[in-house]
Amino acid sequence: MTLTIRSRLTIWFTLAFSAVLILVVGVVALKLYSQFDTETRDTLRNEEQWITKLVANEFLHIATVQGEEYDSLAADLNENLEERYGLKQQFAIMAIQHNAEKVFFSGGMKDIEQLLPADFWERRAGVYNLVIADDDYRVRLFKRGWGAAAVGMLNERIYEVAEEAGQILVWLVPLAMLFAIAGGWLLAKLALRPVVAAARSAESISLANLTKRLPAYSGKDEFGALVSTLNRMIARLEEGIKRLQQFTQDAAHELRTPLTILRGDLELAYQDENAADETRAWLQRILDRVIALGQIVDNLMLLARSDSGDYPIHKTRFRLDVAVKEIFEDLQILAEGRPLIVHLQNREAVEFFGDESLVRRLLLNLCDNALKYTSQGSIELSLKKVDTKIELAISDTGKGIPAEDLPRIFDRFYRVDKSHSSATGGSGLGLAICQWIVSAHGGKIEVTSDLRKGTTVRVSLPGKSGQEIS
């Protein structure tokens, strides 16, 4: 699957954006987590110090005193602990050896001594994560001369951070991705706009209008460099093509004069009554060839001038049906003596705005082909107006054109039968000229053909709107 640059940019942008987002949320969460972690540790360490100090200052005798004194100290200790831990999500528990018996004092959580794991007091001093009454606690166990103690703190905030981060990611990532897709698509569109514009105008540049250039791009970036490079390339192409066109035109022009002189000389020689029949026949053959050569040169000249836009097109309003009728009559004469019938289908007067001599040349070329490539059967000319179009068709029952050659018959010098010695010998420029004439009038030309059955050439020319086309 090939993706457009625009979709690729969008995908990259979205991926990069989401990755950055996940990274940022992850880093923030990690930072918070470690912050809470140290906070918890610090708090527990503080509490350890507080308890140590409390005992050292006020309750050092509790292990040894007895009776009422002990009872009041014990009550006092419990009160102290309850006062400090009762309102927080914390607890403290002390296990003090009194009269060879372990007594507990606690604050912050009821019955904490029963909620601790059975082996808790045998454990080594340290920090433990414990589940107490279904909650996660961080518990710091420490030992002193008077016994052991533990302070615990709800781990909730740490888990909250993890959960929160997870939740943020769950809704933020898809949302951000949507945003990134839309943003990326838009950004890519903006970034690629000059490319699309350049491609569109490059599309309209062809050999016929090499004077056109890609729209100037003001930015001094890579794209600006590309546009000016391409424009310089088009300029060089234009220059080259111009020189080539000029060369063809000059060559045709240079050939014309000697050919005209040659033709005149041959005609003179042919008219010499003293010449032997054989010589005259020979002269006739050469004359035919010189005439054909002259035609090729004329056609070449016309095409060269049409390429460079130098050919003067004189448009007038004229009766197309009359021109067709005249050419049809010529065709009738040329078909005489051959097993060929020529028809004309045209019942209405058809006016056309165009260059009459070029249009006649078009008709002539098409009829010439029909006649050349049809040995028997019929040739039919038809002319009619359909809506705003004029439709002209020339059908024959001739040898037809092989399907593989059909796309190329409008190419210059292209002939299906490549042998130049063939009796029907043309140069292969006729249809190229037809195509130019039709497009110079804003029309279309189309050829359909069945091998050995016949060929139909359809020309469609603008009717009413022909006037506007200059």
Ligand SMILES: Nc1ncnc2c1ncn2[C@@H]1O[C@H](COP(=O)(O)OP(=O)(O)OP(=O)(O)O)[C@@H](O)[C@H]1O
């Ligand atoms: N009506 C047709 N029937 C069969 N083949 C055709 C017909 N018209 C054109 N072709 C084929 O297309 C080729 C090109 O036609 P085109 O008119 O350009 O050249 P040409 O007739 O050979 O030479 P030119 O017209 O320059 O004298 C011809 O050589 C011929 O093979």
Ligand SMILES: [Mg+2]
């Ligand atoms: Mg021809």
